[in-house]
Amino acid sequence: MSMPESTLETALRPQRDAQRTRTAILAAAQDAFSTRGYTDTGVREITAAAGVNPALVSRYFGSKERLYEAALSELLDTKQVIGLPRESFGMAVVDLLTDSQRSRRNPLPMMMLASADPTARAITDRLLKELFLEPLAHWYGQERGEGKATCFAALASGLTLYRELYPLNAFGVQMSAETRAWLVAAFQSLID
Amino acid sequence: MSMPESTLETALRPQRDAQRTRTAILAAAQDAFSTRGYTDTGVREITAAAGVNPALVSRYFGSKERLYEAALSELLDTKQVIGLPRESFGMAVVDLLTDSQRSRRNPLPMMMLASADPTARAITDRLLKELFLEPLAHWYGQERGEGKATCFAALASGLTLYRELYPLNAFGVQMSAETRAWLVAAFQSLID
DNA sequence: ATGCTATGTAAACCACCGTTTACTTAGAGG
DNA sequence: CCTCTAAGTAAACGGTGGTTTACATAGCAT
Numbered sequence: 001m002s003m004p005e006s007t008l009e010t011a012l013r014p015q016r017d018a019q020r021t022r023t024a025i026l027a028a029a030q031d032a033f034s035t036r037g038y039t040d041t042g043v044r045e046i047t048a049a050a051g052v053n054p055a056l057v058s059r060y061f062g063s064k065e066r067l068y069e070a071a072l073s074e075l076l077d078t079k080q081v082i083g084l085p086r087e088s089f090g091m092a093v094v095d096l097l098t099d100s101q102r103s104r105r106n107p108l109p110m111m112m113l114a115s116a117d118p119t120a121r122a123i124t125d126r127l128l129k130e131l132f133l134e135p136l137a138h139w140y141g142q143e144r145g146e147g148k149a150t151c152f153a154a155l156a157s158g159l160t161l162y163r164e165l166y167p168l169n170a171f172g173v174q175m176s177a178e179t180r181a182w183l184v185a186a187f188q189s190l191i192d
Numbered sequence: 193m194s195m196p197e198s199t200l201e202t203a204l205r206p207q208r209d210a211q212r213t214r215t216a217i218l219a220a221a222q223d224a225f226s227t228r229g230y231t232d233t234g235v236r237e238i239t240a241a242a243g244v245n246p247a248l249v250s251r252y253f254g255s256k257e258r259l260y261e262a263a264l265s266e267l268l269d270t271k272q273v274i275g276l277p278r279e280s281f282g283m284a285v286v287d288l289l290t291d292s293q294r295s296r297r298n299p300l301p302m303m304m305l306a307s308a309d310p311t312a313r314a315i316t317d318r319l320l321k322e323l324f325l326e327p328l329a330h331w332y333g334q335e336r337g338e339g340k341a342t343c344f345a346a347l348a349s350g351l352t353l354y355r356e357l358y359p360l361n362a363f364g365v366q367m368s369a370e371t372r373a374w375l376v377a378a379f380q381s382l383i384d
Numbered sequence: 385a386t387g388c389t390a391t392g393t394a395a396a397c398c399a400c401c402g403t404t405t406a407c408t409t410a411g412a413g414g
Numbered sequence: 415c416c417t418c419t420a421a422g423t424a425a426a427c428g429g430t431g432g433t434t435t436a437c438a439t440a441g442c443a444t
Contacts, residue, residue, distance in 0.1 A: 016391050037308040039231050053393050116229040116308040125358050147371035150362035154350030166317050170342035179339035186378050208421045245423050
């Protein structure tokens with residue numbers, strides 16, 4: 001964590017580095033879980049993308065479930081939402097959610113694609129509450145913060161679902177001004 | 193379809209009835225796919241609930257995927273939404289989506305729990321557009337109907353996701369008046 | 385240099401699942 | 415009554431996937 005990257009050190013890098021291997025597996029898992037989903041991605045695919053042996057998932061994370069837990073934990077973060085200005089909150093949120101750059105390592109598709117598996121869903125449920133809904137509810141304010149955070153999550157999830165997973169035209173790259181305006185107003189009305 | 197049910201006919205009913213068996217499998221599949229999801233329910237569970245042999249899924253539906261297609265097709269229906277009064281549309285939709293009676297055989301959880309499987313998602317995508325979004329867009333009106341229908345689906349899916357699959361307090365049985373009001377206003381604003 | 389330990393690998397294990405095959409049997413038609 | 419077809423069943427097949435086990439080796443410490 002204190003080591004900077006450089007081509008010189010890359011050359012001198014030891015072939016065996018537990019931390020680096022663990023990080024590589026975690027990053028590959030985040031990519032795969034966000035795009036193909038928890039159930040549909042096997043540990044063999046993840047470790048192949050990381051360039052290591054499948055058995056290392058058990059060694060470094062204990063199980064595929066715990067790997068999913070670590071992968072989602074690192075991505076679930078309210079800072080991007082909480083840092084937004086309240087007066088133009090709706091627009092900022094829609095901009096954030098429709099930013100085409102942030103398609104990979106996105107916790108929202110990751111969560112929804114994991115909903116089918118019972119144990120992954122239980123993990124998602126716990127982390128979503130602890131790491132996202134509770135901080136967001138506190139940010140909204142002590143008055144009805146929980147309800148507002150839940151409405152936020154519902155609309156954000158629905159938008160992501162039909163934008164990333166079921167690519168619908170109306171939520172695609174050429175979203176109409178009216179559609180965007182409705183989304184902006186809906187998110188903004190959670191503040192006012 | 194013209195045969196009424198009676199205890200007398202039940203007694204005289206032949207032990208082998210292809211139509212009845214097919215219907216029993218379909219009903220069991222709708223129950224299971226709506227609650228546990230496409231990936232997590234095996235054909236053995238479905239046929240066990242229907243009281244028949246697993247091989248009959250292949251006989252009557254061709255494959256598990258086609259069974260899913262038949263199960264979802266029968267449930268996807270815009271009539272419940274399209275029949276609603278436009279002036280109180282928001283309230284009627286929220287009442288419909290938060291009706292605790294309609295938990296089983298619900299196409300929305302069924303769709304979301306199937307999103308993880310690639311082929312099931314492709315089927316869902318097609319049926320959603322053909323049987324729901326296009327009729328709903330037409331009902332909304334030729335002006336921006338597609339965008340409105342997509343927003344409707346997004347909010348309805350988000351609400352169902354955090355009400356049925358991840359039971360969150362704010363969307364549960366004791367939903368606050370403010371939360372409900374926000375949902376009602378959001379749905380209603382798609383009409384006005 | 386030489387053990388020793390952490391790191392990594394290959395291969396097997398074991399359970400599950402969708403589907404197919406071979407076989408049995410109920411029940412209508414002659 | 416007999417036969418033939420549709421309906422149903424039992425069991426196996428082939429593939430997959432997470433995990434474990436046994437083994438190899440890189441790299442640090444002595």
